[in-house]
Amino acid sequence: MQTIEQRENLTPAQFIEEYLKPNKPVVLKASAPYWQERWTPETLKKKHGNHPVEVESNETYIPTRTRSMVPLSQLIDTVQSDSLDYRFRSMAFLSQVPDLQTEFQRNNHFGPYFKGYSEFRHQFWITPKGNTTHMHHDSFFDNLNIQIYGHKRFLLIPPSAYNRLYTRFFWESPIDPRDPDLKKYPRFAGVEIHEAFIEPGDIMFIPQLWWHYVITLDLSINLNTWAKSPYPAVREISSVMPLVPRLVLRSSYNRDKNLDGVGRKLYTFYARVFSR
Numbered sequence: 001m002q003t004i005e006q007r008e009n010l011t012p013a014q015f016i017e018e019y020l021k022p023n024k025p026v027v028l029k030a031s032a033p034y035w036q037e038r039w040t041p042e043t044l045k046k047k048h049g050n051h052p053v054e055v056e057s058n059e060t061y062i063p064t065r066t067r068s069m070v071p072l073s074q075l076i077d078t079v080q081s082d083s084l085d086y087r088f089r090s091m092a093f094l095s096q097v098p099d100l101q102t103e104f105q106r107n108n109h110f111g112p113y114f115k116g117y118s119e120f121r122h123q124f125w126i127t128p129k130g131n132t133t134h135m136h137h138d139s140f141f142d143n144l145n146i147q148i149y150g151h152k153r154f155l156l157i158p159p160s161a162y163n164r165l166y167t168r169f170f171w172e173s174p175i176d177p178r179d180p181d182l183k184k185y186p187r188f189a190g191v192e193i194h195e196a197f198i199e200p201g202d203i204m205f206i207p208q209l210w211w212h213y214v215i216t217l218d219l220s221i222n223l224n225t226w227a228k229s230p231y232p233a234v235r236e237i238s239s240v241m242p243l244v245p246r247l248v249l250r251s252s253y254n255r256d257k258n259l260d261g262v263g264r265k266l267y268t269f270y271a272r273v274f275s276r
Contacts, residue, residue: 004156004196012112019205020113020142023237025156027196028203032146034107036201039100039148039221041076041126048097049073055086079128079219088126110144110203110225117142119228124221131216135165135173140234140253141226143206147198150220156194159209160240164191170248177213209237209249 006027010018019026030036051072056065070078070086078086094101104122114120121141137159155177157165164187165173175181180188197217198204206212208229229237231253238246 001155001193001195004154004194006196012115015113015205016115020207021233023159023207023209023233025194025196025207025210026205027198028205030201031203032148033201035146035148035223037149041080041149041219041221044126044221045073045076048100049076051097053088053093054090055088057085057087075126079126082129082219084128084130087128087131089123091121091123093124094122104223108225113144114142114225114227116230117227121226123224123226125224127216127220127222129216129218132176133212133214135175135177135211135213136171137209137211138206138226139171139249140208140229140238142208142229143204143224143226145198145204145206145222145224147200147202147204148221148223149200151197151199151217152204152220152222153215153217154196154198154204154206155213155215156196156206157191157211158194158240159211159237161191161211162241162245164188165211167245170245173211178215207237208234209241 004025004027006029008029008031010026010028010031015026015028018024049072052069053072053075054067054069055075056067075086075088094104108122111120135157157177165175166185166187167173175185175188177191177193182189196204234253235250238249241249
């Protein structure tokens with residue numbers, strides 16, 4: 001595995017020139033000192049424990065996850081016990097808890113990292129020790145992931161490996177890069193994997209179209225910001241992808257991941273050939 005670069009005291013202008021434009025991942029060490037252990041499980045439970053949250057479980061792919069509503073205090077008790085029954089991610093949570101939303105807005109200093117971008121999405125995470133995501137990419141969204149509490153391990157694979165990942169619905173892969181089944185997925189052999197570990201106060205930058213698989217090493221709380229990349233950058237970066245996924249990606253730019261009829265038929269045909 002290749003170790004992802006770690007940089008300290010990187011200015012937004014340096015970040016843009018050295019990592020955002022080249023579409024290159026990096027760990028911005030200690031770049032979010034305000035957020036280091038700012039929202040702990042104990043403080044969230046004490047202040048907002050009665051707030052209902054929608055938790056997820058049993059996820060293989062995004063469409064297969066199951067959801068249920070529990071109080072935030074129950075979620076925190078469950079993840080503190082190292083149970084894998086629940087994990088929580090929400091783009092609505094902050095807006096539902098006004099004081100957290102206000103605190104985030106006052107201390108969200110990451111806009112200059114995405115100069116020229118106009119669409120942003122923020123997501124709040126609570127995940128238990130041992131939780132993993134499936135392998136996926138965030139399409140044309142660049143991702144700054146702030147580690148607030150706990151530690152995570154990130155495994156990233158570049159966009160050029162697309163045809164070796166046995167993709168499902170364009171942005172998901174069934175492969176566990178820690179221990180790939182090369183009899184079932186022989187094309188994955190030799191795929192270049194990049195690795196990073198992050199701790200509270202760090203920011204993990206995941207560029208658009210980079211595949212990633214995330215392992216929670218202990219109870220973790222994160223905030224991530226997705227920024228929709230300008231279309232010229234999407235065209236340039238997607239040029240390393242095979243023709244059909246490239247066309248599908250570009251055609252869905254103004255519809256996110258909701259493909260139109262032609263795009264869906266084209267992708268379905270492509271998937272039958274290359275997902276075997």
